[in-house]
Amino acid sequence: MSDLYSDRSYRRRAFVADTAALILFFTTTGVINERFIAGMSWDQVLHARILGAILMVPVGRPYGIWRDFVMRRAGSGHVSQLFWDSVALVSFQVPIYAVIIVVSGARGSGLWRGVVGATVMMLVLGRPYGAFLNAVRKLFGLPPGGARPMSLNS
DSSP states (O other): OOOOGGHHHHHHHHHHHHHHHHHHHHHHHHHHIIIIIIOOOHHHHHHHHHHHHHHHHHHHHHHHHHHHHTTTTTOOSSSHHHHHHHHHHHHHHHHHHHHHHTTOOOOOHHHHHHHHHHHHHHHHHHHHHHHHHHHHHHHOOOTTTTOOOOTTTT
């Protein structure tokens, strides 16, 4: 039998699970941040979330793969899980966010405030998102992040 990661059904389920988790979690947190923290109008929030969802589709599974790689370093303790989930989210998402706000016109101190703000947000949301991602993966019959794939030959 082939390795779990090379199985077509597994890859399809992993893509759908990781992408759906990213869209659901960060659409919800984005709405809260944009409407109640940033003070954007509901129309602006709607446009930002539609754009965000479109951009999350090609990023969902690559982030899931990155998180699995990073989470292999985590121990079973809560602090270790929290630390490595935060490292995974910050190291992957903050550079993408920085490019997005630069393309959108952020410069100078506004760019740095945006990057620092995103870093703080990702540090705080790292573990909650990681736990949510694991729950969604479980619904799709997938292992949690950091679990090494099993093979029938091993």
